[in-house]
Amino acid sequence: MRRRWLLWGSLLSVVVLLLGAGGWVVYQNEYDLKEERVTITGGKQPLHGVLARPTGGRTPAGLVVFVHGDGPTNATHDTFYRPIWEAIAKAGYASLSWDKPGVDGAPGNWLDQSIQDRADETVAAIDWAKRQPGIDPARIGLWGASQAGWVMPKAARQSPDVRFVIAVAPALNWLQQGRYNLLAELRKKRATPAETEAAIARSDRTLAALRAGRTFEQYRDGGGDVDGLTPQRWDFNRRNHTSDATDDLAALRVPVLLLLGGRDINVDSDDTEAxxxxxLTAPGQLRVKRYPDATHNIVPESVEDSELQSTLLAIAAPRSLFSPGYLDEHRSFLTSLGQR
Structure with missing residues (x-):
């Protein structure tokens, strides 16, 4: 009888622990936000978006318009954005993001876009957002990561409504960024000199074909390496590979927060910061924050390199995915804007 009670006691303890863990996960994935699905109109095609508002405090709220990096990204970036939205909300700002065209049933195809198309899309979203109730049209800015580094300066140059920019791991020049990424990945996997030389030669052949305006079929039939490459992706690269943010950045007259990772193998953080x-030389215009152990996503390298650790954190403590201080920096920067 005593052994039976011990068994039942052990089982009960396990159940209590599991329930407690489940409650913790639910708690960690609840955010102090009011999210609503919206349809953003006024551009080339309707955009399926999410508007995440602060739950209390100052009204009307300012607005941060999110501009995605590369790839088929949905409005929440598979929930990755929500901790950032919450930090932004604490500073009295709402966040607006949308599914890229063709993602999760949205009309269009993001691979058909140019960087200019993406900038036009962003300006259309700003024009839509500033007419929404509860949004302060005088406090609208942009947040963007990686490829958004070419989009945001164009959009800010087109729209006088952009009052600030938060740039996460952007690059200046598409081709330089691509070469840096190639070499950094080769170093990380400890490629031999022969493997490195062969990879550079393949990259050079690809760039020559892009510069010559060759189609995917011409490149493939000429012996080009098309492993993992689709005709649509080739056309996207051909359309955008000459992108450079220098001239558009030079036209910026608004505060900029630049966030960089010291372990970024996608973008050369040193080159970007320089x-x-x-x-951006106007007094007080540029604010730079670097995270020495962070990757391209401003996640600690030890976390990103461990599938188990990153998965557990994403489920049980999503705010802890990011490098320490990253979320607070958003709030601090946005709060400082009101003191200018």
Whole structure:
């Protein structure tokens, strides 16, 4: 009888622990936000979006318009954005984001877009958002990561409504970024000199074909390496590979927060910081924050390199995915804007 009670007691303890863990996960995935699905009109095609508002405090709220990086990203970036939205909400700002065209049933195809198309899309979203109730049209800015570094300066140059920019791991020049990424990945996997030389040669052949305006079929039939490459992706690269943010950045007259990772193998953080400092020279215009152990996503390298650790954090403690201080920096920067 005593053994039976011990068994039942052990089982009960396990159940209590599981229920407690489940409650913790639910708690960690609840955010102090009011999210609503919206349809953003006024551009080339309707955009399926999410408007995440602060739950209390100052009204009307300012607005941060999110501009995605590369790839088929949905409005929440598979929930990755929500901790950032919450930090932004604490500073009295709403967040607006949308599914890229063709993602999750949205009309269009993001691979058909140019960087200019993406900038036009962003300006249309701003024009739509500033007419929404509860949004302060005098406090609208942009947040964007990676490829958005070419989109946001164009959009800000087109729209006088853009009052600030938050740039996460952007690059200045598409081709330089691509070469840096190639070499960094080769170093990380400890490629041999012969493997490195072969990879550079393949990259050079690809760039020559892009510069010559060759179609996917011409490149493939000429012996080009098309492993993992689709005709649509080839056309996207051909359309955008000459992108450079220098001239558009030089036209910026608004505060900029630049967030960089010290372990970024996608973008050369040193080159980006040097370029931004060279271009954005107005007193107090540029604020730079670096996270020495962070990757391209401003996640600690040890976390990103561990599938188990990153998965557990994403489920049980999503705010802890990011490098320490990253979320607070958003709130601090946005709060400082009101003191200018």
């Amino acid at each position: 370029g931004y400092r060279r271009i």
